[in-house]
Amino acid sequence: MSDAESRHTELMAQARRHLIRYLGGEFPDILIERAAGSYVYDDRGRRILDFTSGQMCSTLGHNHPAVVDAIRRSSGRAFHLFSGLLSPEVVELGRQLTALLPPSLAKVIFLNTGSESTEVAIRMAKLATGRWEVAALAGSFHGFTGTAVGATYTVGRRGFGPPVPGNFAIPAPNAYRCPVRHCRDACDLTCLETGFEMLDAQSAGALAACVAEPILSTGGVVVPPPGYFPRLKTLCEARGMLLVLDEAQTAFGRVGANFAFEQDGAVPDLLALSKTLGGGLPLAATVTTDAIEAACHEAHFVHVTSHVSDPLPAAVGLAVLEVLAREHLAERAAVMGKRLEAGLRALQERYEVIGDVRGRGLLWGVELVRDRASRQPNAELGARITRRCLELGLSMNITSLPRLASVWRIAPPLTVSEAELDEGLAILDRALREGLTGR
Numbered sequence: 001m002s003d004a005e006s007r008h009t010e011l012m013a014q015a016r017r018h019l020i021r022y023l024g025g026e027f028p029d030i031l032i033e034r035a036a037g038s039y040v041y042d043d044r045g046r047r048i049l050d051f052t053s054g055q056m057c058s059t060l061g062h063n064h065p066a067v068v069d070a071i072r073r074s075s076g077r078a079f080h081l082f083s084g085l086l087s088p089e090v091v092e093l094g095r096q097l098t099a100l101l102p103p104s105l106a107k108v109i110f111l112n113t114g115s116e117s118t119e120v121a122i123r124m125a126k127l128a129t130g131r132w133e134v135a136a137l138a139g140s141f142h143g144f145t146g147t148a149v150g151a152t153y154t155v156g157r158r159g160f161g162p163p164v165p166g167n168f169a170i171p172a173p174n175a176y177r178c179p180v181r182h183c184r185d186a187c188d189l190t191c192l193e194t195g196f197e198m199l200d201a202q203s204a205g206a207l208a209a210c211v212a213e214p215i216l217s218t219g220g221v222v223v224p225p226p227g228y229f230p231r232l233k234t235l236c237e238a239r240g241m242l243l244v245l246d247e248a249q250t251a252f253g254r255v256g257a258n259f260a261f262e263q264d265g266a267v268p269d270l271l272a273l274s275k276t277l278g279g280g281l282p283l284a285a286t287v288t289t290d291a292i293e294a295a296c297h298e299a300h301f302v303h304v305t306s307h308v309s310d311p312l313p314a315a316v317g318l319a320v321l322e323v324l325a326r327e328h329l330a331e332r333a334a335v336m337g338k339r340l341e342a343g344l345r346a347l348q349e350r351y352e353v354i355g356d357v358r359g360r361g362l363l364w365g366v367e368l369v370r371d372r373a374s375r376q377p378n379a380e381l382g383a384r385i386t387r388r389c390l391e392l393g394l395s396m397n398i399t400s401l402p403r404l405a406s407v408w409r410i411a412p413p414l415t416v417s418e419a420e421l422d423e424g425l426a427i428l429d430r431a432l433r434e435g436l437t438g439r
Helices: 003-018 065-075 088-099 114-129 146-150 190-202 228-238 260-264 290-298 311-326 329-350 379-392 418-437
Strands: 032-036 039-042 047-050 107-111 133-137 167-170 207-212 242-246 270-273 284-288 354-360 363-368 397-401 405-410
Touching: 047 418, 065 311, 088 107, 088 284, 088 311, 107 114, 107 290, 107 311, 114 133, 114 146, 114 207, 114 242, 114 270, 114 284, 114 290, 167 190, 190 228, 207 228, 228 242, 228 260, 311 329, 329 354, 329 363, 329 418, 363 379, 379 397, 379 405, 379 418
Parallel strands: 133 167, 133 207, 207 242, 242 270
Antiparallel strands: 032 039, 039 047, 107 284, 270 284, 354 363, 363 405, 397 405
């Protein structure tokens, strides 16, 4: 055994000995030593194409020079302050971020993670309305902190005791697997209307907010149909509820626009941002209106963490916004997304096990089935081919929801090249062929 292999074996043994398993399974036998652009590099010298953009965060690719430079410059000045103090970077990021948004979304707080941004949005909605009931879509993922996990219906609910009271699920608009067994491949919003009828029946009269992802990513890359969000906002307004949109994975170019809600036709009352704002560093934000901010302030809103409004991640956020604008990455994502979609649909024509392909921009889901007639999920095949892809040099994420779906979530960085897209599609093609034929 070589020295490098001995070192790898020892490190993996130490990982198993000391690290808490947080993935629901064992850690893969792989150690990443560095990353750059669309690739990560392991300690055995392998180059792996990353179609997950890290944890959906490295939308500029790994270690983008502008992000590295922002970290270097900020480290020479200040990277952490007392939470009650502001830095020029935080103020400027607030100005630039809100300038990208509709005029109604004028006030922002800078945080750490997506869980925290949703947490703050829901807390502010409750405080501003004086109510405490929250609706979210079945299949949603909004985080693991106390309030956010109460509105999460994919993972993290079982075995941890009762969630925050007052949380309700409404059916997700999955046209491929209609939750109310009404539609097939064309959602007519019956799920939404029925969901709110059920919500009214269960409510104690204290409806505060509805929180939703523009595309349910962890829930299987479910894309709501046109008209869904305007109708959702109308239903919320009729009940005095605030609309919270969680754009952790869809903002800042990912779907071919700065924000997915621009494509969906409904401006939220509160907007939760994270992942795609930080260029791979922990940075999140909650944005809301002047009126909601004022109401919360009058009600003594407090949300102080050790790293609220830190200057270093704010400097990185400014770099991310600058690169997005300079390199026209939202427009690029729309163009490159069409190339990716064409490649995925070509694979769908070739392989019966691909039941559905759906997405926007550079966020796509590929749903695996045993056959297209029954649409029975094929989680075992999906897991096996995902492992084979990694062996061949392609990192992908699969979301397997019990009883519902087994879906590849494909989200390369916005800086991905045509050659890299073609490389990833070729690896996926080979892994599918080998997984189905054994050769």
